[in-house]
Amino acid sequence: MSLINRIKHLDEGFERIRKAVPELPEDAKLCRLLLLVGERLQAEFESKLRPYKLNDSEFRTLVMLFSQPDGSSTPGELCEFTSQGATNMTRIANALAKRGLITRGHNITDRRQVVMQITAAGRRFVQKMLPGMMPSLRLTFAEFTQSDRNQFSKLMRKLAKNLTQLEHEAGDPP
Amino acid sequence: MSLINRIKHLDEGFERIRKAVPELPEDAKLCRLLLLVGERLQAEFESKLRPYKLNDSEFRTLVMLFSQPDGSSTPGELCEFTSQGATNMTRIANALAKRGLITRGHNITDRRQVVMQITAAGRRFVQKMLPGMMPSLRLTFAEFTQSDRNQFSKLMRKLAKNLTQLEHEAGDPP
DNA sequence: ATTATTTATTTCATCAGTGAAATATGCACC
DNA sequence: GGTGCATATTTCACTGATGAAATAAATAAT
Incomplete structure (x- = not known):
C-alpha cells in the first residue's frame, strides 16, 4: 500500500478514533504523519546502502x-x-x-x-x-519552494527544541 | 547528547561535507533533520509502551x-x-x-x-x-500555532506524495 | 473430481540493535 | 607503587524484525 494511501487510511481511521477518544489532540495525527514519512525515508536510504x-x-x-x-x-x-x-x-x-x-x-x-x-x-x-x-533526494523534495524549505527547517527545529525539553523533564519528578 | 545539540552538530558537520561534496543539496540536511526528529519521537512512543x-x-x-x-x-x-x-x-x-x-x-x-x-x-x-x-504529545507540539500545524501537515503530505511517486518509479526502468 | 490459487501458519536462518557484566589496559592521584 | 577511575573490548543473552520455504486448509476454476 502506497504511502499516500496509508495516509488516506490514517485520515479516515483517525476520525473514528476521535469519536471514541475525543480528548485526542489533532497533534497525534501530525505525529503519525511524521513517523510514516520518516519510516519511508529511512527505508529509501537503507535501500541505497544495501548494495554496498x-x-x-x-x-x-x-x-x-x-x-x-x-x-x-x-x-x-x-x-x-x-x-x-x-x-x-x-x-x-x-x-x-x-x-x-x-x-x-x-x-x-x-x-x-x-x-x-x-x-x-x-x-x-x-x-x-x-x-x-541525490536523485531520490531531489525527487523527495520536488516542488519545495525556498519558503517551504525554511518552514520545514523551522518546524523541525521547534519540534527538536520541545523534544529536548521533554528529555530533561524526564528526570522523574517526585 | 540532546537532540538540539545533535542538530547543532549536524549543522556544523554539514558545512564541512559541503566543502568536499558541493553538489550535495540543502535538502540532504532537511532529510537528516526529519530523520533525527522522527527517531526521537519514535523512541518517546516506545518508552510509553514499554511498561505495558x-x-x-x-x-x-x-x-x-x-x-x-x-x-x-x-x-x-x-x-x-x-x-x-x-x-x-x-x-x-x-x-x-x-x-x-x-x-x-x-x-x-x-x-x-x-x-x-x-x-x-x-x-x-x-x-x-x-x-x-497526550502529555508528551502536547509538549512536543507546544508553541505550534494553527498555521504551523497546517504548514506541517501540508509539507508532510507533499513529501508523502513525492515519496509515493518514487516508489512507483522504482519499478526498475530499462 | 481434480487442479490451481489464496490465505494463513509454521519452521528456520539471519540481521541489527540493546544492555549487562566481566575483562584488559592505561591514566591520575597521592 | 598502589588504588581508583576511564576507555574500550569481549562475551552473552535477548528483542524485534525479515524473508524464504514448506505446510495446511479452504476456495475457485474447469
Whole structure:
C-alpha cells in the first residue's frame, strides 16, 4: 500500500478514533504523519546502502568521521553523537576497519583512547555514495519552494527544541 | 547528547561535507533533520509502551483494529496497512490474542480468512493508553500555532506524495 | 473430481540493535 | 607503587524484525 494511501487510511481511521477518544489532540495525527514519512525515508536510504553491504549505523558513523575537521574521532565521542551503545560502536568500528574505510590507532597522549580515522578509501566511498542518494533526494523534495524549505527547517527545529525539553523533564519528578 | 545539540552538530558537520561534496543539496540536511526528529519521537512512543509490555507494531496493529468501523480485520489486510510481512503479523496476532486484546476466528463466507477482532478489553486498553501519550504529545507540539500545524501537515503530505511517486518509479526502468 | 490459487501458519536462518557484566589496559592521584 | 577511575573490548543473552520455504486448509476454476 502506497504511502499516500496509508495516509488516506490514517485520515479516515483517525476520525473514528476521535469519536471514541475525543480528548485526542489533532497533534497525534501530525505525529503519525511524521513517523510514516520518516519510516519511508529511512527505508529509501537503507535501500541505497544495501548494495554496498553497509547498514545505516555504519554509514552514519562513517559520514560522521568524514565530517570531522580532521576525519577522526573516538568511539566514546561517536557513541554520544550517534546515540549508540559502546558495544555497538565496537562492532561498527570492526566492520568499517575490516573494509578498509577507517583505521584504528591509539591516541598518543592518552593511550586508553582509540582513534578512528577515515581512510582515503573511506573518503572516496562517501563521495561516491552521496551523489547516488541525490536523485531520490531531489525527487523527495520536488516542488519545495525556498519558503517551504525554511518552514520545514523551522518546524523541525521547534519540534527538536520541545523534544529536548521533554528529555530533561524526564528526570522523574517526585 | 540532546537532540538540539545533535542538530547543532549536524549543522556544523554539514558545512564541512559541503566543502568536499558541493553538489550535495540543502535538502540532504532537511532529510537528516526529519530523520533525527522522527527517531526521537519514535523512541518517546516506545518508552510509553514499554511498561505495558507491548511493542510498537503490536500497539499499532491494535489501534488499527480499534479504528476499523467494526473493530475487525484480517491478517492480510493488516499486512497491507502496516507494511508488515505475513510472518510478523501472525506473531503479532499471537501476542495480542494471548493477552486477550483480540480474538481470532474465521470468516464465515471464506473460511480461509482469519478475522482478528478487538475485544472489549482491547478497546479499554487503547482508551487507557492514548491519554497517557497526550502529555508528551502536547509538549512536543507546544508553541505550534494553527498555521504551523497546517504548514506541517501540508509539507508532510507533499513529501508523502513525492515519496509515493518514487516508489512507483522504482519499478526498475530499462 | 481434480487442479490451481489464496490465505494463513509454521519452521528456520539471519540481521541489527540493546544492555549487562566481566575483562584488559592505561591514566591520575597521592 | 598502589588504588581508583576511564576507555574500550569481549562475551552473552535477548528483542524485534525479515524473508524464504514448506505446510495446511479452504476456495475457485474447469
